[in-house]
Amino acid sequence: MKPSTSPRPLSAALQDRTESVTVWGAGYIGLSAACALAGAGFPCTVLDTDGNRVGQINAGVVPLPGFEDVIPLAQARSGGRLRAASPEDTAAVAARVHLVCVNTDRDGRPVTGPLTEVLTAIAGARTGGETLIALESTVSLRWLDELVPAALGAAPASDPSLHLVAAPRRDWMLSPEMNLRTLPRVVGTARPESLPLARELYEAISEVVHPAPDWRHAGLTKPVENLYRYLDLVLTNQLAEAYPGLDVPEVLRLAGTKWNVPTFHPSIGIGGYCIPLSPRFAVDGAGEDTGGPGAAEDGLLPLVAAAMAWDGDHPARVAESILRIADGPIGILGLSYAPNARIVEGSPARRLAEHLLARGADVLLHDPYFTPEEITSLTGARPLSWPDDLGGLGTLVAVTPHDLYGDLPARLAALADPPAVVDNLGSYGATLRGTAVRYAEWGTPATRPAAEPRP
Ligand SMILES: NC(=O)c1ccc[n+]([C@@H]2O[C@H](COP(=O)([O-])OP(=O)(O)OC[C@H]3O[C@@H](n4cnc5c(N)ncnc54)[C@H](O)[C@@H]3O)[C@@H](O)[C@H]2O)c1
CATH class of the missing domain: 3.40.50.720 (NAD(P)-binding Rossmann-like Domain)
Structure with missing residues (x-):
């Protein structure tokens, strides 16, 4: 490894927002993060393997139909601080600050390929100086413990040049008001020394940052919060099956008049990629802290395993x-x-x-x-x-x-x-x-x- 030629400590460059940030993935999560960072003053490059998305962003077009009014691309580009490129852009790959926002699911299943590719590329371009990598993509605990260190060829908790951050997203992308600025942000780091840097970055774009004890606690927050919703929705559909002679939506409307019960509606299925996948991310790594075998299929989280089986049918x-x-x-x-x-x-x-x-x-x-x-x-x-x-x-x-x-x-x-x-x-x-x-x-x-x- 060659020593870093950067003259400035990362903390100072984050503080005055001169540090360039590379965002991996130009989907809703990556593009909205890049626009927010550029809006906050950081020079920002979004990398994507999808040439169409890259071309559209550089032409000022939000490449996500339906989100044209939600992602402030024109505003971000007007300051000249946002551009898109392919992952072959060596300057962007060699940046000191990375946000990883690639997809971690495909066809209804968690996938590790894009995350592994990105981390391997970042590791290959490191020159020995400080590197901050924030994972915004949804991850499991097992991935934090095994996949990330293997892909980076580094020990997250002991490498002093590496600042690893878990900063999961919880936007409700269809509501312009519920975005990365307004929703409280949970942020955790692999080493306590990295937390001030992570806060510097995230407090620039989020109104409220909740520091987690470490990145494992932060990473697990996302699958867990969605898991509550998943279990509620499975139960809702089970109720409709269990009482075929009753107007179950009406029962649920009435139940929802109680102060601590949300109003649910039965449906033909639980949609999207966050809620239905949450049990898979949540069980992957469960039990490992105790040295046990882990995972729901070994008897941990039996409620989750039963819900997944029922929902599959x-x-x-x-x-x-x-x-x-x-x-x-x-x-x-x-x-x-x-x-x-x-x-x-x-x-x-x-x-x-x-x-x-x-x-x-x-x-x-x-x-x-x-x-x-x-x-x-x-x-x-x-x-x-x-x-x-x-x-x-x-x-x-x-x-x-x-x-x-x-x-x-x-x-x-x-x-x-x-x-x-x-x-x-x-x-x-x-x-x-x-x-x-x-x-x-x-x-x-x-x-x-x-x-x-x-x-
Ligand atoms: N969309 C949401 O509301 C939401 C909310 C919370 C969390 N998340 C999580 O955020 C992540 C991203 O979600 P999204 O909706 O933006 O996904 P997306 O699939 O729309 O976008 C991901 C982008 O990453 C690109 N990509 C894949 N491999 C790449 C690589 N090696 N290098 C560069 N780019 C690559 C893809 O081409 C794609 O454009 C996922 O983990 C998702 O679970 C999404």
């Missing part, structure tokens, strides 16, 4: 229920799990379409954020032409309440023979209930017809 159960009440071609509105965004990861509509098709149903699907060709290649379903095909459907499953579908009730009311509607989240109940359109909110008795009598 949920799409098949949902498809069976829908087929019991369906009649004619089945239309699905919404592929993205969240409204007004293009996110196919963890799409419950996709799982439903696959299960319905596997059972021989005729399935059409529409989402304004995906082309007809993408709809078919991603789900196998026929593209549904909105709104022209509505009249030809027997059943319509309204999965994602995109704004485009706001006039769905009026469109259905205007049809001579409208399809029966299964409403995933109860979004259209206020306007459709009690009209000529047959309407069933998911989790009510209408979506749970009596099972075949037992022989």
Whole structure:
């Protein structure tokens, strides 16, 4: 290793915000972090293997449909402090400060490839001086303990030149107000000496920073907070299965009037990549502190293991229920799990379409954020032409309440023979209930017809 030629201590350069920061990954997490850092005064380079994303950012275009108004790219670029590049950009790879924001999941499973690649590249470019690496990507404890030291070829807790930080993100990306500036930030470091540097960096972009005892505590916070939500949502869906004769959404609305109970709604599936993956990240590394075998399958976290097993069968159960009440071609509105965004990861509509098709149903699907060709290649379903095909459907499953579908009730009311509607989240109940359109909110008795009598 050659000695660092940088004349300034990292702490001083972070303090006056002259230090260049390299952000790995130009997804929502990386790009929003880079914009925030550039806005706070740091020269910032975003690296991504996706050439399209790099090109679009350098042309001033947010490469994430639906997030154009949420990520302040134009503002960040106007100061001249933000650029994008490929991971071959040697100057950016050799920076002293790195934010790692690459994806740590693919097709509904945790993946280690991108994180390993990035850490290996950073390690290869180190010249012996101080390096700060902040992990914003979701990680498991096992990864912190094993993958990160192996990829860096260094011991995080004892290498004095290395400042390793876990700074998980908890944005609700569909709400402009709930972002990395406004949401309290949990930050922990592998060595206590690194904490002041991490605080310097994160207090520049987040209003509230909660220091964790170390980076393991910080890293585990993210899977754990999402795990609570996952377990609540699985329980919600279990309640709908357990009481087919009751209006379970109404029970949950009533339960939600208690001061410490949130209001949940049963659904055709838990979507996205944070909540459904949280149990996998949370169990990976459990029990290792005690020298035990670890992991849920060895008996730790049995509640989590049971929830994952039940939830794994949920799409098949949902498809069976829908087929019991369906009649004619089945239309699905919404592929993205969240409204007004293009996110196919963890799409419950996709799982439903696959299960319905596997059972021989005729399935059409529409989402304004995906082309007809993408709809078919991603789900196998026929593209549904909105709104022209509505009249030809027997059943319509309204999965994602995109704004485009706001006039769905009026469109259905205007049809001579409208399809029966299964409403995933109860979004259209206020306007459709009690009209000529047959309407069933998911989790009510209408979506749970009596099972075949037992022989
Ligand atoms: N999106 C959220 O709301 C959210 C919230 C909390 C945490 N997270 C976590 O943050 C991380 C990133 O999430 P995201 O939504 O931005 O992901 P994303 O998939 O949209 O973006 C990741 C980017 O990393 C790039 N990439 C992959 N390998 C690379 C490499 N070797 N070098 C450079 N770039 C590479 C990909 O091309 C992609 O553009 C994940 O771990 C996710 O779990 C996301």
